[in-house]
Amino acid sequence: MALAKVINSNKKPPQEMSQTKEKAEVFLLRELGKAIDDMENGRVQDIESAWKEIDAI
Numbered sequence: 001m002a003l004a005k006v007i008n009s010n011k012k013p014p015q016e017m018s019q020t021k022e023k024a025e026v027f028l029l030r031e032l033g034k035a036i037d038d039m040e041n042g043r044v045q046d047i048e049s050a051w052k053e054i055d056a057i
Contacts, residue, residue, distance in 0.1 A: 038044065045053075
């Protein structure tokens, strides 16, 4: 629901909004797949480093 509000914040036509939502979903699933692959292969970040990275944003 929140994603739809962000995507359609500038009142895009329904067809364009649908395409944008699909692109967002594909991107999120691809990034999730990368993260799962990293975890399965032992490429993980310790919590302190993660918080430093988050705080920098």
